[in-house]
Amino acid sequence: MQVDTLFSPFTIKNHTLRNRIGVAPMTRISSRQHGIPRQDVLDFLVRRARNGAALVYTEAIVTDYESAQGYPNQSRLTTQRQIDAWKKVVDDIRKAGALSIAQIFHCGRVAWPEINPAGRIIAPSALAPRQDNMLTGSPYPVPEAMSRFDIEHVVHGFAETAKGAVQAGFDGVEIHGAHGYLVSQFLSPYSNLREDGYGGSVENRFRFAHEVIQAVAQVMPKDRLLIFRISDWGIVDMDVSLFENQADYQETIRLLSGEPIDAISVSTYDFKAAAFGMNQNMARITRAATSLPILICGRIHDRASADQALADADVVLSGKSILLNPNWVEDLRSGKAMPPHKSADADVAYTETPLP
Numbered sequence: 001m002q003v004d005t006l007f008s009p010f011t012i013k014n015h016t017l018r019n020r021i022g023v024a025p026m027t028r029i030s031s032r033q034h035g036i037p038r039q040d041v042l043d044f045l046v047r048r049a050r051n052g053a054a055l056v057y058t059e060a061i062v063t064d065y066e067s068a069q070g071y072p073n074q075s076r077l078t079t080q081r082q083i084d085a086w087k088k089v090v091d092d093i094r095k096a097g098a099l100s101i102a103q104i105f106h107c108g109r110v111a112w113p114e115i116n117p118a119g120r121i122i123a124p125s126a127l128a129p130r131q132d133n134m135l136t137g138s139p140y141p142v143p144e145a146m147s148r149f150d151i152e153h154v155v156h157g158f159a160e161t162a163k164g165a166v167q168a169g170f171d172g173v174e175i176h177g178a179h180g181y182l183v184s185q186f187l188s189p190y191s192n193l194r195e196d197g198y199g200g201s202v203e204n205r206f207r208f209a210h211e212v213i214q215a216v217a218q219v220m221p222k223d224r225l226l227i228f229r230i231s232d233w234g235i236v237d238m239d240v241s242l243f244e245n246q247a248d249y250q251e252t253i254r255l256l257s258g259e260p261i262d263a264i265s266v267s268t269y270d271f272k273a274a275a276f277g278m279n280q281n282m283a284r285i286t287r288a289a290t291s292l293p294i295l296i297c298g299r300i301h302d303r304a305s306a307d308q309a310l311a312d313a314d315v316v317l318s319g320k321s322i323l324l325n326p327n328w329v330e331d332l333r334s335g336k337a338m339p340p341h342k343s344a345d346a347d348v349a350y351t352e353t354p355l356p
């Protein structure tokens, strides 16, 4: 008998997922009031759990009031009102039989000017992305290189927001170390030109991630999951490979594997794509360097692609497909034909229209 891996349970530490399908973290920039997403945006997440997803991620939640926010109307998780709003979502997701993960992040240099309450844009080095901000049409400002004090302050922000996630009852927290945002900016020699202990070697570039992980782990009860997300691509200057080569990436994965984390989430644009000029995809290259569970996303749109993605990963995450189709999990089960979506199809996520 053929094993149906996609619909088989999977255990990460003390948590069992009922199947291998999760909702990827997706920003909705709908938090116009009190740093809390619009009610229909929260309901959307609960509906995905009720409709069979095993794992539901929040959108990226910003970690401090000085410099973390990069886009308008992003969510926060440090006030009682915010905690109470998310607690209801977390409870409903749990009642529906799924796990909830809060993704926390700091934008670093990928920030619109004047968005942050303190008006600061900070990064490992005083270096702006090459590309203009596609949403505003203006160049990104040159960020301030972070001082030691800034680093400690930002690390503290990650821990404070993780505390909020714990209070809200989330099953886990994910540190967003991907897509060219702040943690990723430190990991990558493309954005990190520092000459102190935070730049240069792979180990030095990893130091900031290490400090963030350690600070977050300290505030997490042992029964919660801690996940780290990584990618070789960034949301701006998308053509750039953020790691120098496969060895550089795999060394980072080995360092991550020595940290108190429970899984690694690998973000790709296409899970099948060969990476670093090799003939292997990111999941396989990651697998070769760690024994941690791996979550994967990138153009997983139908049963065949989901099954194929599980060849080198344990859980598939969907952005566009599950965003646009509330019945995606059941449609995977029945093997319905579902072509991939274009990025523009998902722009509806940023409108006022409630999604089904």
Ligand code: PHB
Binding pocket: 027, 060, 071, 074, 179, 235
């Ligand atoms: C991303 O991870 O790509 C991301 C996160 C937060 C945003 C936008 C994009 O607001």
